Each structure stands twice: as structure tokens, then as C-alpha cells.
Amino acid sequence: GAGVSQTPSNKVTEKGKYVELRCDPISGHTALYWYRQSLGQGPEFLIYFQGTGAADDSGLPNDRFFAVRPEGSVSTLKIQRTERGDSAVYLCASSPLGTTRTQYFGPGTRLLVL
């Protein structure tokens, strides 16, 4: 079956602009996660959804970052007033119900803020 997909694969924007990054999880997966990966580093947790609600948004760095999942499937990560420090790969993952919660990742969106 289809894996996690993310669009766009690459995004170049200018400082101060608004961007939206989209994640389409594996069909039937109720949990969805966003991570941010800086160059040469491990991914860092941003937010996790269980269904439509954000179960844990403790990793969002500030109020410029916001994510939604209105129908419990596709999710959008929104970044307002982008800064050069927001440049990174944004990874999305999904997992099925169950205690093991193994996460399956998408290919990521590489964001470059000029």
C-alpha cells in the first residue's frame, strides 16, 4: 500500500513569508507526528495528533508554528513569518492504533528560507 507522502518535497521561500507543508498519512493510521531535522542532526519532535486533536504540541518552538488535522487524516504544518533558522527538513510520520506505536515516516519536505 501507499506510504506516508509529503508535499512539496522542496520549498524555497523568503524570510518573513508564510508556508504550508502537507502530510498524507498511511490510510487508517490514527496517529500523526511532525518532526524537524536540521542538517547532520537527529529529528526533533514538534507535535503529535491522535485523530483530529493535538495530543502533544510541546515541541513547537514558538507561536509562529501551527499544525492542523481537521478530518483526522491529512495534516498541514503552517509556519508564519519564516526565519532563516526555520530552514530544515520537516518529517511527518504516522502510526496505527496499538501500544507499540511504530512510526512510518514520509520522505520529508526540505524548507529553505532565504
Next chain:
Amino acid sequence: AQTVTQSQPEMSVQEAETVTLSCTYDTSENNYYLFWYKQPPSRQMILVIRQEAYKQQNATENRFSVNFQKAAKSFSLKISDSQLGDTAMYFCAFMKGAGGTSYGKLTFGQGTILTVHP
């Protein structure tokens, strides 16, 4: 808070040989899961192997196996019969078990770049 440490920034191995990647973690939790993920240049994070902390038996997946030492908080990955396609960045990751706060959140180490030479 949990921390995951991978002390080997880079490793190399000859094709067909065995290599071991190290990972240590720090937690006060008793119920948790540990993972190894592989990230090739394509960026796609691929699950290699998973270990439940309550299981004493080390997990194995074909050429991949782990040495899980719960008391020492160590979780190393052994790759046997290394193949050129194993070249990638490898990440160790920790996840709290069910019932705790932040359940589902993965905490990653810094990664180890593995190069397999022909």
C-alpha cells in the same frame, strides 16, 4: 526528560563484514520502546528494528540484531554480512510506553553515518 546518545559520528565497514553501532539512553521510565532507524541520502527514514523494554530477548530482523542491556541503558545494533545498500545514517530512538505523558513521541540520537566499502 529522556536523552539518547550515539557516540560514534561515523563508522565504516567492508562489505560482508560485521559492524556494531552504539547507543545509550537515559530515562527514569520502566516501560518504553527502543528503535533503530536508517536514513539513506533519499531522506526516507526506514525502521530497521524495534525492542520492547519488557522483553529480555534481543530483537533480530534478518541481518540486523540488537544487544539490549536494560540495566546499563545500552542498545547497540549489529549488522552482519554488511551490504553496500546498508550505507546510510543510522538513528537510535526512544519512546515512552503507554500510559505516560508524551506517549508516541520519539526522541532521537544524533546519528551515526555508516559507510560500507566494496
